[in-house]
Structures are given as C-alpha cells and as structure tokens.
Amino acid sequence: MKLIYAIGCALLLLAGPALFAQTSGTIAVGVQGDSSSDDTSTFKEQNNGEDSGVFLDLLDLRGTGSPAWHIDSRFNTGGRGWLDLEARNRAWSGGFRLTNTRSWSTTSFANGTLPSGTSISTLVPSVTTLDPLFGIDEPHTDLLRGEAWLRRSIGDASSVTLRLGVRERDGERVPNIGGFSFSDSGTPSFYAPGIETIDSSTTWGAIEAVSSIHGVALQLDAGLSTSDNQTRHDLPAYGESGLLDLNRWTTGSEDDSYWIRVDVSRPSERVSLRGGASWYDVSSTPNGTDLRVSETGALVRDGLRLTNGSIDSSTGAGAAGLTWKIHPAVALTVAADVRSQSTEGSGDILLRGTNPVATSTDLSTDRAGATIDLSSRFGDSRLRIRGRFTTTDVELREESSPYLEDLERSIDRSELRADFSHRLSKKTRGRAWGRWADESGTVDVLALYAGYALSDWDREDLSGGVEITLGNGARRMNVSVSGGTRDLVNAPPVFDPVFDPSIVYVDAEGEVSTFRAAMTGIWSSARATTWGEIGWLSNEYDYDDVYDQPGFAPVSEDVEGMVIAAGTEVRPREGTRVIGQIEWVRDDQDLDRTLTRASLEVAQMIRSRFELFGRWYLGDSDAPRSTQSEYSVNLFALGIRANF
Amino acid sequence: MPCSSSVTSIRRSLYTASLSLLVLFAGYALGAIPCQDCHEEQVAAFATSPHAALVQNDVKFCASCHGDPKAHLESAAAADLVGKAELATWDGEREARACATCHEAEQPAWRDAPHTSEGLCWSCHESQALHSKRADSLPPAKRHRTWDLCTRCHAEQAAEFRMVYRHPVESGDIDCTDCHDIHGKSSLRVDLVEQSTCLRCHEEQKGPFLFEHGGMEQGCTNCHSAHGSPHRGQLLTAGNGACLTCHLQSDFATVGKVSHDFLLSGGGRCWDCHSEVHGSNTTPDFNPRGRR
Numbered sequence: 043m044k045l046i047y048a049i050g051c052a053l054l055l056l057a058g059p060a061l062f063a064q065t066s067g068t069i070a071v072g073v074q075g076d077s078s079s080d081d082t083s084t085f086k087e088q089n090n091g092e093d094s095g096v097f098l099d100l101l102d103l104r105g106t107g108s109p110a111w112h113i114d115s116r117f118n119t120g121g122r123g124w125l126d127l128e129a130r131n132r133a134w135s136g137g138f139r140l141t142n143t144r145s146w147s148t149t150s151f152a153n154g155t156l157p158s159g160t161s162i163s164t165l166v167p168s169v170t171t172l173d174p175l176f177g178i179d180e181p182h183t184d185l186l187r188g189e190a191w192l193r194r195s196i197g198d199a200s201s202v203t204l205r206l207g208v209r210e211r212d213g214e215r216v217p218n219i220g221g222f223s224f225s226d227s228g229t230p231s232f233y234a235p236g237i238e239t240i241d242s243s244t245t246w247g248a249i250e251a252v253s254s255i256h257g258v259a260l261q262l263d264a265g266l267s268t269s270d271n272q273t274r275h276d277l278p279a280y281g282e283s284g285l286l287d288l289n290r291w292t293t294g295s296e297d298d299s300y301w302i303r304v305d306v307s308r309p310s311e312r313v314s315l316r317g318g319a320s321w322y323d324v325s326s327t328p329n330g331t332d333l334r335v336s337e338t339g340a341l342v343r344d345g346l347r348l349t350n351g352s353i354d355s356s357t358g359a360g361a362a363g364l365t366w367k368i369h370p371a372v373a374l375t376v377a378a379d380v381r382s383q384s385t386e387g388s389g390d391i392l393l394r395g396t397n398p399v400a401t402s403t404d405l406s407t408d409r410a411g412a413t414i415d416l417s418s419r420f421g422d423s424r425l426r427i428r429g430r431f432t433t434t435d436v437e438l439r440e441e442s443s444p445y446l447e448d449l450e451r452s453i454d455r456s457e458l459r460a461d462f463s464h465r466l467s468k469k470t471r472g473r474a475w476g477r478w479a480d481e482s483g484t485v486d487v488l489a490l491y492a493g494y495a496l497s498d499w500d501r502e503d504l505s506g507g508v509e510i511t512l513g514n515g516a517r518r519m520n521v522s523v524s525g526g527t528r529d530l531v532n533a534p535p536v537f538d539p540v541f542d543p544s545i546v547y548v549d550a551e552g553e554v555s556t557f558r559a560a561m562t563g564i565w566s567s568a569r570a571t572t573w574g575e576i577g578w579l580s581n582e583y584d585y586d587d588v589y590d591q592p593g594f595a596p597v598s599e600d601v602e603g604m605v606i607a608a609g610t611e612v613r614p615r616e617g618t619r620v621i622g623q624i625e626w627v628r629d630d631q632d633l634d635r636t637l638t639r640a641s642l643e644v645a646q647m648i649r650s651r652f653e654l655f656g657r658w659y660l661g662d663s664d665a666p667r668s669t670q671s672e673y674s675v676n677l678f679a680l681g682i683r684a685n686f
Numbered sequence: 687m688p689c690s691s692s693v694t695s696i697r698r699s700l701y702t703a704s705l706s707l708l709v710l711f712a713g714y715a716l717g718a719i720p721c722q723d724c725h726e727e728q729v730a731a732f733a734t735s736p737h738a739a740l741v742q743n744d745v746k747f748c749a750s751c752h753g754d755p756k757a758h759l760e761s762a763a764a765a766d767l768v769g770k771a772e773l774a775t776w777d778g779e780r781e782a783r784a785c786a787t788c789h790e791a792e793q794p795a796w797r798d799a800p801h802t803s804e805g806l807c808w809s810c811h812e813s814q815a816l817h818s819k820r821a822d823s824l825p826p827a828k829r830h831r832t833w834d835l836c837t838r839c840h841a842e843q844a845a846e847f848r849m850v851y852r853h854p855v856e857s858g859d860i861d862c863t864d865c866h867d868i869h870g871k872s873s874l875r876v877d878l879v880e881q882s883t884c885l886r887c888h889e890e891q892k893g894p895f896l897f898e899h900g901g902m903e904q905g906c907t908n909c910h911s912a913h914g915s916p917h918r919g920q921l922l923t924a925g926n927g928a929c930l931t932c933h934l935q936s937d938f939a940t941v942g943k944v945s946h947d948f949l950l951s952g953g954g955r956c957w958d959c960h961s962e963v964h965g966s967n968t969t970p971d972f973n974p975r976g977r978r
Contacts, residue, residue, distance in 0.1 A: 332974040
C-alpha cells in the first residue's frame with residue numbers, strides 16, 4: 043500500500059502545476075469509523091474489507107491540454123483500490139494501471155452448509171474457528187496488478203505498443219477445504235479451518251504491432267514472462283483432547299514462458315479473409331511437499347517430496363476463415379481452427395523421505411474445430427445463427443509407481459446458437475436467443491494400476507432467453523429471462539483395484555437446471571436519479587435417481603436466490619445532494635441466509651468548489667443455519683470533496 | 687461614375703469572397719480551420735472529453751462523423767453535412783467505422799467484436815466523448831470504471847455481482863474489461879492458453895502440473911461462477927454437485943477403491959480431501975494427505 047501511495051504522490055508531484063493549468067476533476071478524502079457485532083471477519087470477506095481508517099474516495103483529474111491526460115484513483119480503508127493514469131497526444135499515448143485487490147477471509151467456518159440444513163457439528167467433532175496457533179487475526183491476501191504501456195501511432199492504421207506488467211499475490215487466506223483428519227477415536231474430523239499462505243509473482247513484457255499494408259491488416263503480439271508461484275497449506279488435525287499436529291503441504295513452480303501471435307485479415311466489401319497463428323511455450327520447475335509437522339513447525343512425519351521436477355509444455359494454434367457477403371444484408375462466415383498442446387514432465391517423488399519414485403507425465407491434446415456463422419440484417423431485425431463443431435483427442439500417460447494411467451480420450455462437441463434481435467420502436471429493442479450443445483466423450487483405457495479413470499460420458503445442454511430494452515441513455519430499463527437444462531449420462535468409471543466385485547455399475551444419469559430473471563432500470567431528471575435492479579436465480583442439481591445409501595447426506599441441491607438493489611441521488615436544493623443505496627440478498631431452499639447492505643450519503647456544498655459529505659453504511663447478515671457467519675456492522679464516514 | 691463605383695464594389699466583394707473561400711480551403715487543407723469558429727457551442731461541449739484537444743484543432747475529428755466539410759464550407763448549409771437525423775439512422779457498423787477513422791490502430795479487430803456488430807460504440811462512449819458532458823446521468827455510487835456502463839444492458843450480470851460471493855466489480859477493483867475483450871483484440875479463436883482470462887489473476891492455478899486435472903480442460907466456469915455465487919469460492923454449488931457433473935456414478939459410495947460413504951456421510955465435500963483439485967505435483971488423485 044505504501045508503494046501505491048508513494049507512486050500516486052510522485053505522479054502528482056511530477057505532474058506539477060503545468061498539468062493543473064488545464065485541469066478539471068474531483069478529489070475526495072475521508073475518515074471512517076465502525077461499530078460492529080458478531081463475526082466481523084465474515085463481514086470483511088463479504089464487504090471488501092471495509093474498516094476504520096482514512097480513505098481516498100475519489101481522485102479523478104483530467105487535463106484537456108496537449109497531451110490530454112486522465113488520473114483515476116480510489117482506495118478504501120482496507121487498502122484495496124486502483125490508480126489509473128493515461129496520457130495521449132496525436133502520436134503517442136501511454137498509461138499506467140495499478141490495482142490492489144485485497145481479499146479478506148473469514149476466521150470461522152460455517153457449520154450449517156449441509157444441503158439438508160443439518161449442522162455439521164452434530165455429525166462429527168469439529169473446530170469451526172481459526173485456531174489461534176497460527177497467530178493470524180485477520181487473514182487476507184493482496185493481489186497487486188500493475189501494467190504500463192507506451193504506444194506510438196504511425197498514421198491512422200499502424201501502431202507499436204510496448205507493455206510491461208507485474209502481478210504479485212501475497213498473504214494468507216482460510217482455504218475452502220476442511221482440515222480432514224481422524225480424531226483419537228478414529229472418527230473423521232472435518233472443518234477445522236486452516237491457513238493457506240500464498241507468495242507468488244509474475245513479471246511480463248510484450249510488444250504489439252498493428253499495421254495495414256495494401257489493404258491487409260497485420261497484428262503481432264510477442265512477449266516473455268517469468269513467474270514464481272508458491273502456496274503452502276497448514277491444516278490442523280484435532281484429537282479428542284486437542285491438537286494432534288498439522289498437515290502441511292506445499293505446491294509451487296518457477297516458470298519461464300514466451301508467446302508469439304500473428305493475426306492477418308483482409309477486409310473487403312464482398313469477401314473478407316482472416317487468419318492467425320500462435321505459439322506458447324513454458325518451461326517449469328515444479329516443487330511440492332506433503333508433511334506432518336508440530337505446532338512449532340518441527341517435522342513429525344515425513345510424507346512426500348518432489349525433487350528434480352521439470353515440465354515443458356508448448357501449445358500451437360492456428361485459425362483461418364472467410365466472410366462472404368452473399369447479399370448486402372446477409373453475411374456467411376466459415377472458419378476452421380486447430381490447436382495442439384504437448385506437455386512432458388518428470389521428477390522423483392520421495393515417499394517418507396526415502397524411496398525415490400520416478401514420476402513422469404506425457405500429455406498431448408489435439409483439437410480441431412469448424413465454425414459456420416450466418417448473420418443477416420433486414421430492416422430493424424437481426425438474425426445470427428452460429429454452429430460450431432470441435433473434436434479433441436487426448437493422450438495421457440502418467441506414471442508414479444505403483445500408479446500408472448495410460449489412456450486415450452476423444453471428445454466431440456457440437457453447438458448451435460441462434461440470436462434474434464429486433465428494434466420494436468425507436469426506443470425499444472427485443473432480443474431472443476437459444477442454444478443447444480451436445481458433448482460426448484469416449485475413453486479407451488490402455489493401462490491402469492492403482493488408479494481411477496473416467497469412462498464415456500454424454501452431456502446435452504439446452505438453454506434460451508429473451509431480453510427487452512426500453513429507452514436509452516439516462517432513462518432505460520432492461521428485462522431478461524433465461525433458463526437452461528443439462529442432461530448428463532456417465533458410464534461407470536474404471537477402478538484398480540476394484541473395491542467390491544459384487545457391485546455391478548450401470549450408467550448414471552443426472553440433470554442440472556438453471557433459471558434466471560433480471561431487471562435493471564435507471565431514471566434520471568434534472569433533480570434526481572433513481573436506479574433499481576432485481577435478480578432471481580434458481581439452481582437445481584438433480585441426482586436423486588443415482589443411489590440411495592442410508593445415512594448419506596443428499597447430494598442433490600436446490601438453491602434459490604434473489605437480489606434487490608436500488609439507489610437514488612436527489613438534489614433537493616442547490617448545493618445539497620442525498621445519495622442512498624440498498625441491497626437485499628436472500629438465499630433460500632438448501633441455503634438460508636439474508637444479507638442487507640445499505641448506505642446513505644448527505645453532501646453539502648460549503649463553497650463553490652468544496653463539498654462536505656457524511657456517509658453511513660450498514661452491513662447485516664442473518665444466517666440461522668450458521669450463526670457463526672452472522673454479523674451487523676455500521677460504518678460512519680466524514681469527508682470533503684473538492685471539484686475544480 | 688456611380689456605375690463604376692458599383693462595379694468596383696461588386697469586384698471588391700467578389701475578391702473578398704474568393705479570398706475568404708481560398709483561405710477557408712487552404713485552412714481546411716492544412717487542418718487549421720477549427721469547426722469551433724462557427725460551432726462554438728458544440729465544441730464547448732467537449733471541454734471535459736478526451737477529445738477536447740482534437741475537436742479544437744483537427745477538422746478530421748468532426749469530419750469522421752459529419753462528413754467532408756468541403757461543400758458545407760462553400761454553402762454554409764446544414765444539409766451539406768451529415769446531421770443529427772442522419773446519424774440516428776446509422777447502424778453499428780457505420781458507427782464503428784466512424785470511430786475507427788482514428789482508433790483502428792488501437793482496436794484492430796473491432797469488426798469482429800460482438801459489440802461492434804450490435805452498434806454500441808456510442809451507447810457506451812456518448813456521455814464521455816460526444817456532444818454531452820460526462821456521465822452525470824448516473825449516480826456516483828455506480829461510477830466505477832466500466833461497471834456503470836455495462837450494467838445498463840447486462841441485467842443478469844448486474845444481479846450476479848450483487849450476490850454474497852462475487853468478484854469486486856461493482857466496487858471497481860476489477861473492471862469488466864479485465865476479463866472481457868469488449869473492443870476485440872484478437873480476430874480469431876487462437877488463444878494460446880485455455881481459461882487464460884481467469885489465470886491472469888489466479889496464476890497459482892495455471893500449472894503446468896505433473897498431474898493435471900482433466901476437469902481444467904472444461905474451463906473454470908465448469909465449477910465456478912465467474913461473476914458471483916451464493917457459495918464460498920464462487921462455486922456453482924454448496925456441496926459436491928460441481929464434481930459430480932463429471933464424477934457422477936451409480937453406487938456412488940465406492941468412488942475409486944475407497945468407500946466414500948464413510949467420508950461423505952458427514953457432509954464432507956470432495957475437495958476436503960482432494961484439495962489440490964486444480965492440479966498436483968505430488969499426487970495423481972489430488973489428495974496430498976492420502977498417499978503418504
């Protein structure tokens with residue numbers, strides 16, 4: 043965060059008075075306090091980490107001279123926010139974009155997430171709060187993304203752009219996995235929250251060139267990247283009398299990659315041609331361990347260690363297509379694409395610190411696809427029909443004694459989509475769409491030892507929706523309704539060794555269905571702006587016919603959700619603004635949770651350029667099935683806004 | 687003499703007019719006669735626009751929409767320009783072509799972008815760049831990068847971003863354009879890395895791993911909801927539904943060689959044990975605690 047502020051201040055100082063000579067914009071800063079009850083960590087997880095402290099509400103500066111420039115920045119009290127800077131004149135443009143996304147984690151695990159609503163803690167002994175042994179009160183990760191670019195335009199259709207970027211993720215989070223272990227009595231123990239520590243960084247640079255030569259448009263993109271990603275999990279295992287030890291495992295890699303991509307197109311009134319090719323290559327040095335350690339980190343039992351790891355992966359892809367204007371209102375596009383990926387990896391895995399096991403992976407994936415697209419426009423109507431077929435062949439051989447899996451997989455996928463839109467009147471547009479897709483996979487298992495492999499499958503998707511847009515600009519309403527189903531048929535997988543030869547497996551069937559409805563609208567007048575949003579979702583997983591095991595938690599799920607949001611900005615008199623917003627989120631059926639977020643801001647001009655504002659924010663969670671996730675938080679802020 | 691005086695006067699007028707036209711033509715040819723000389727009000731509306739400098743100094747900017755001003759400079763007739771009424775009849779392709787007069791080099795594949803064919807250049811950019819001031823029609827709470835623009839039309843997505851677990855797009859920490867190539871950057875589907883959109887930020891899940899999970903081939907959205915979800919981790923389901931889409935089998939309790947009844951009857955989820963579900967460097971079944 044200090045870095046971000048330092049960069050921001052430096053930019054402002056460097057820009058100097060010259061920049062402000064032709065500047066307009068807004069600067070708003072404030073200070074915030076809070077009053078909270080119950081689980082504030084869950085509040086932070088769900089509300090962007092709002093907290094007490096100083097915040098930059100808005101920095102929006104725009105210079106209209108030459109070069110024209112724009113600074114846009116915002117940081118909340120939790121340290122998340124962004125700083126964007128862009129400047130351009132006739133031939134040169136450049137920019138800088140820095141974003142820090144701070145993700146907070148809850149320090150407690152909801153114990154009521156069973157689909158049946160049964161409290162998990164009544165079924166197995168568990169610890170649902172983050173144990174103090176980690177010494178972390180507020181687990182959070184920072185994802186910092188920065189990108190700078192410089193572009194030189196040459197004429198109207200050519201440019202060269204240099205891009206440099208960094209990405210860093212650091213911190214801790216509570217992973218969404220249970221600390222599975224057996225207690226002293228042999229009873230499985232779940233839902234002991236652990237800590238995932240992430241330390242990863244990537245630096246990349248790329249050059250893009252765009253040009254047009256004799257009517258042929260060329261686009262080139264080439265770049266290099268280097269990254270180091272390390273993740274460590276610590277999950278406590280509890281016995282009846284307390285902590286036994288920690289499961290600790292790490293996964294990571296150091297990667298170097300490069301890529302190059304070329305796109306060529308030749309547009310014309312009658313027949314347009316397009317083509318492209320790309321190549322991506324990554325050399326990776328993977329690592330991984332799995333240990334049991336004591337509370338102090340001392341080794342209790344050695345597990346797995348990967349040594350001498352190495353992975354090389356390369357991907358080549360190409361595509362070509364043409365668009366033929368059969369009629370001034372009808373265009374037909376036919377395209378084909380291929381993609382081939384090859385990954386080879388090897389290493390030695392030490393089991394319990396000794397006994398190195400040679401491990402190797404050889405994976406190749408080849409895909410070929412064809413697309414046909416018919417687009418037509420008659421009067422105020424547009425119709426687009428698109429069909430696509432892909433076939434993918436996968437060859438996989440993995441070996442890590444005694445495990446061996448050698449198989450060939452073939453996946454065929456067909457998709458048909460139709461999209462129709464019509465302008466009903468000057469301010470009313472309607473749209474309807476439908477989509478059908480079918481995917482079938484066949485698996486040929488050549489060898490399998492000490493493993494598990496999927497077998498053939500078939501999926502069919504059918505979905506559609508309608509959408510109506512009324513009005514435009516500041517007075518607009520959009521309503522959409524959509525739904526879809528997916529039918530699944532999975533052939534029995536292949537096991538080695540077979541657990542129980544007496545069991546005869548048959549095809550398993552299931553159905554997933556989703557329905558949605560949504561509306562958004564905005565209405566604006568000279569003194570007030572009001573907007574509203576409504577969304578409804580039903581998500582159902584129906585696996586009821588598959589098995590009937592006594593004592594088994596039901597796997598089928600049915601979740602319904604509704605969100606309602608509305609806001610208004612009213613200017614009751616000159617110099618006074620009142621801004622209010624409320625969001626109400628309700629999750630029902632297999633979930634039971636109500637979330638309310640509301641804010642109210644009153645702003646008063648005190649001089650021609652300055653405005654004082656006071657703001658109240660409420661976050662409230664009502665979750666009867668997991669009371670540990672409940673909270674009620676009030677935030678109060680005071681600030682000043684300067685317009686110039 | 688009076689007659690001679692009139693002729694002189696007429697000649698003078700003709701000379702003046704010719705000279706004016708000559709200057710206008712020369713000025714136009716050199717791009718030095720700004721439209722604001724006559725259209726002060728329209729040009730002033732660009733004061734806070736990124737085009738402010740252009741509109742004051744470059745006839746080409748105005749001409750990209752309103753057409754070649756040559757005839758208009760001669761006649762001063764509004765009919766000799768492309769006016770508001772005619773502009774309203776333009777389709778998306780025509781709109782985009784006007785913008786591409788200057789922006790083609792930045793957005794070389796704009797012809798293939800879905801928004802271009804729908805005619806949406808001005809739907810998003812009108813309030814920032816054309817004849818109006820900035821987005822005063824939207825409340826400040828929604829003025830976060832492109833969120834306010836995109837949700838005008840994408841109602842479903844707006845609702846998803848209100849869910850309990852969501853990507854922070856409404857707050858502006860993530861921009862719609864971080865994931866969606868709105869203007870069209872690549873003309874064909876030749877992306878090198880599948881799911882590369884998600885992996886720009888979630889690089890820890892990128893791999894390659896010694897043991898890849900075949901499910902990653904299906905894409906991140908096979909298990910996660912990209913915009914928002916009622917479930918932690920933005921998973922599609924509260925329980926194991928996402929895993930079962932592929933791993934559904936009859937007599938479920940005996941997945942693999944281990945009876946899973948014992949483990950799952952307590953409401954356990956697949957990833958409680960198979961926690962390295964995105965890929966592993968140590969275990970082929972993604973269960974790092976199961977092999978040692």
